[in-house]
Amino acid sequence: MAVRVVTDPAAVGTPVVTSRQGILGTVGRGLARNRKAVAGLGLFGFFVVVALLAPLIAPYDPHALQFSQMLQPSRTHLLGTTGTGQDIFSQLVFGTRESLLIALGAGVGATVVSVIIGVSAAYMGGLWDHILNLFTDVFLVMPTLPLMIIVGTYLHNRGLLVLIAVIVITGWSYGARQLRSQALSLRNREFLEAARARGERSTYIIVFEVLPNMTSLIVAIFFGAALYAVLAAAGLQFIGLGDPNSLSWGTMLYWAQANGALLAGSPVWVLAPGLCIAALGAAFALINYAFDEISNPALRPVRKKKK
Amino acid sequence: MSYLIRRFEFFAITLWAALTINFILPRIMPGNPAQAMLVRFRGRVSPETVKAIEVAFGFHSNEPIWQQYLEYLRNTFTGNFGTSVTFFPVPVGDVIKQGLPWTLGLVGMATILAFILGTLLGMLSAWRRGGFFDAVLPPVFIVISAFPYFWLGLLVLLAFALTLNWFPLGFAYDLTSSINLSWDFGGQVIWHGTLPALTIVITSAEDYVKMARAKGLSPVRIMFMYAGRNAILPNLVGFAMSLGFVISGAILVEIVFNYPGLGFTLLQAVHSEDYALMQTLFLMLTVAVLVAVLAADLLTAVLDPRTREQG
Numbered sequence: 125m126a127v128r129v130v131t132d133p134a135a136v137g138t139p140v141v142t143s144r145q146g147i148l149g150t151v152g153r154g155l156a157r158n159r160k161a162v163a164g165l166g167l168f169g170f171f172v173v174v175a176l177l178a179p180l181i182a183p184y185d186p187h188a189l190q191f192s193q194m195l196q197p198s199r200t201h202l203l204g205t206t207g208t209g210q211d212i213f214s215q216l217v218f219g220t221r222e223s224l225l226i227a228l229g230a231g232v233g234a235t236v237v238s239v240i241i242g243v244s245a246a247y248m249g250g251l252w253d254h255i256l257n258l259f260t261d262v263f264l265v266m267p268t269l270p271l272m273i274i275v276g277t278y279l280h281n282r283g284l285l286v287l288i289a290v291i292v293i294t295g296w297s298y299g300a301r302q303l304r305s306q307a308l309s310l311r312n313r314e315f316l317e318a319a320r321a322r323g324e325r326s327t328y329i330i331v332f333e334v335l336p337n338m339t340s341l342i343v344a345i346f347f348g349a350a351l352y353a354v355l356a357a358a359g360l361q362f363i364g365l366g367d368p369n370s371l372s373w374g375t376m377l378y379w380a381q382a383n384g385a386l387l388a389g390s391p392v393w394v395l396a397p398g399l400c401i402a403a404l405g406a407a408f409a410l411i412n413y414a415f416d417e418i419s420n421p422a423l424r425p426v427r428k429k430k431k
Numbered sequence: 432m433s434y435l436i437r438r439f440e441f442f443a444i445t446l447w448a449a450l451t452i453n454f455i456l457p458r459i460m461p462g463n464p465a466q467a468m469l470v471r472f473r474g475r476v477s478p479e480t481v482k483a484i485e486v487a488f489g490f491h492s493n494e495p496i497w498q499q500y501l502e503y504l505r506n507t508f509t510g511n512f513g514t515s516v517t518f519f520p521v522p523v524g525d526v527i528k529q530g531l532p533w534t535l536g537l538v539g540m541a542t543i544l545a546f547i548l549g550t551l552l553g554m555l556s557a558w559r560r561g562g563f564f565d566a567v568l569p570p571v572f573i574v575i576s577a578f579p580y581f582w583l584g585l586l587v588l589l590a591f592a593l594t595l596n597w598f599p600l601g602f603a604y605d606l607t608s609s610i611n612l613s614w615d616f617g618g619q620v621i622w623h624g625t626l627p628a629l630t631i632v633i634t635s636a637e638d639y640v641k642m643a644r645a646k647g648l649s650p651v652r653i654m655f656m657y658a659g660r661n662a663i664l665p666n667l668v669g670f671a672m673s674l675g676f677v678i679s680g681a682i683l684v685e686i687v688f689n690y691p692g693l694g695f696t697l698l699q700a701v702h703s704e705d706y707a708l709m710q711t712l713f714l715m716l717t718v719a720v721l722v723a724v725l726a727a728d729l730l731t732a733v734l735d736p737r738t739r740e741q742g
Contacts, residue, residue, distance in 0.1 A: 160570065262445045265720055269679030270697060270713040271452070277701050277709065278460035351577060358579045359683055363698055377582065391589055398582035405577030413573055 158417060164347075164410030171404055175220040182214035186371055194390055203392050207383035215376055216396055222372035223404065226288060226357045231350030233292035235299060238345055239335070242303030246311060247330055257304065263297035272356065276365035287357060287366060295352045299345035306341050310334055344415035351408035358401045373397035438728040442721055449717040453710045454503050480514050507714070513707035517699050523711045526696060531715075533603055534692035538681060540624050541631040548632060575633065580680040584630040584687035591626055598626050601689035627688045631680055671727035675720045 155161040174181060183202075184190075188210065195205040203212035245256035272290050279286050310316065319329045335342070360366055361374025364382075368375060376397040380386075385393040506512070512523035591597045599605075604619040682694030689695060693712055700708040 160573070258441065258444055261441060262448045265445055265675055265717075265724060266449060267675040267678045267713070267716045267720055269682055270709075270716050273697060273701055274456065274706075274709050274713055275460075277704060277706075278456060355577070355579050359581060359679075362579075362581055362683070363686060363701065365701070381585075386585065386589055386593060394582075394585050394589070398579065398585065401582065402574070402578045405579070406574045407577075409573045409577045410570075 155414065155418070158414045160410045160417070161414030164407045164412075164414060167403055167407035168411065171220055171224055171400075171407070174217060175224045178218050178221060182211075182217040184211040184214045186210060186214040186218040194388060196390070197392055203396050204390060206379060206393060207385070207388075208379075212376075212393055212396060215371060216373070216400060219372045219376055219397065220400070222284065222370055223354065223357070223374070223401070226284065226291070226372070227350045227354045227404065227408070229284075229288045230291040230295065230353035230357070231346050233288060234296040234349035234353070235342065235346040237292060237296035238299030238303055238349075239342060241296070242300035243307045243330060243334060243338075245300075246304045246307030247326065247334065249311075253304075260297050260300045260304070263294070264301060266294075268294035268356070269359065272360060273363070273365065276360055282365065282367045284367070284370070287360065288353075290360070291353045291356045295349055295356065298352075299349060302341065302345060303338065306338055307334060310337060340415050340419035344412050344419065347408045347412035347415065351405050351412060354401060354405045354408065373401050435728070435732055438725065438732075442725050445721055446718065449714055450504065450507060453714055454500060456710070457706060512711040515700075515708045516705040517703045517708060523708050526708060527693065527711060527715060530691060530693040530696040533690060534681060534685070534694065536620070537624055537627055537631070537685070537690065537692055538677065540621070540628040541677075541681075544628050545632040578634065579683075580630065580634055581683035581687050583633060584627065584684045587626050587630050587633075588687065599623050601687075603691050624690075627684050627690050630684050630687075631677065634680055671720075671723040674723050675716075678716050678720065 155165070189208050191201065191205045191209045191211060193205060193207055193209045195201050197204045201211055201213065203216065205211055206215070241256055241260060245253045245260070248256075272294050275290050275293070276282070276286075279290075316329060316333055319333050324333075357366070357372070358374040358377065361372060362377045362381065364378055366372070366375050366378070368378065374397075377394065380390075380393040380397070383393075385391070510524055512527075515521050515523050515526045518526050588600065592600050599622065601623075603623050604616060605623075681692070682697060684690070685692045685694035686698050693716070697709065697712050699705070700712065
């Protein structure tokens, strides 16, 4: 596994993590054997391709208001048209870009904050640990959606960066908690004692000794945060706290609801973007679970014994 | 003992943090919400109300900040939350009192439904470890956990209300009747609440099943023989902590179903930029979660002897 503990005194002084490729190789082999990981990565890759090739895939300009309103799905409009006469399929394809961007951006942001707070709490210990841990718990317990709604309402600028920032502020605490407990278990391992004994600075020890041994947990946390970001962004945009002129799945749902798509007999307008959100979210959730299973064998599913 | 002291410390600090966030937010955000509100209130409210708004939203910039803070805290603890813009001239406290029973009822209904469904699923799953349900349920839960609450609500609405016509489209009771204590009205409330409650349950079913199938025992046995200790103890605090997520979900579900609870009130507050109502709602929801966590902590302290030794 990714955590390697040096017990041989002769090895003290050499890097504990044998090589980068070693970790990647282990993780890679674990992923290929894990069905959840394969399914999740496949879905995720599909959306990345769609986002990159959006202009080639979408048949029309997603903003163009040139068609009849509320058309039912047909050969010319695969998913019909909106209440203002835009092609729903083209909107869906282009919307992938912003939805994916929010998920990855907020995922990275939240992961960075969790790493900084979680690992430093565990590493510094004592009063600092107590304070940072309390801080994490406070954010963990607060109902995040109302907080996001309030901050979003105050900020009249509803740009992409604001949305990402709001999601990061409310979404880092769960990961920080997990990282802290894993870092605590590493704290007194011999290879860290060794590093301290040779007089390495704390920042060096954290960056080059502690973090590499937590790679799979950090990756799991990133995908967990990305899942949270997909759902949070969709929720905020749905109640009208996103930029209503932007193209994303949440915004599509906002307009569908504002136009009463369900009552007007255009369920596709509601179903299609929601299904995409659920699929992207499921991709992140599956990868997150797979990495959890890799870093923690106890979570692996019980398999029937072969006769 | 130190366990309990730590938990009370947590309770107090989180409460203080929520109060302080409420105090700081309007002061650091761009624009001037107090001025915007006062313009809309001009000539319609008493001087005391104007003063309360000024205190809550930092309009009195000539007073020192700590004095504003103390006054804000005093107003909050005496239940003086200001006046709602949306439901003018009703005080914010009264607006919340109207929405609260509906939200509590909805969450209560969801819990009962979840208990029934979770017990059934847990029973099937624990029956044969490694069997069909063990293989199918976990991946299904992973996928369901990725569904947006509100979209699931829209799906349920489309299937059971619009297509099958089994349940009404929304709201908490028939619009033609008024609130009263009769069997007929109670039936309406249950009939209207089923779909929103079901939506909340589907997204949180995983926790219930985990709780029920812990150790692979039948749920009845877990409930009675183990008296909750071993099976429920580890989940208790986690369950209370996750109440914040349940509330967040309930808010969106209420919005989809036009259910007249606190979530729907929050949406109305957002649309009319009713900051006083919004912030009080946030405070109330935080307090609700905190009380649940504290209750779980106390119960844990009673049930688990280890917490009494050192902590």
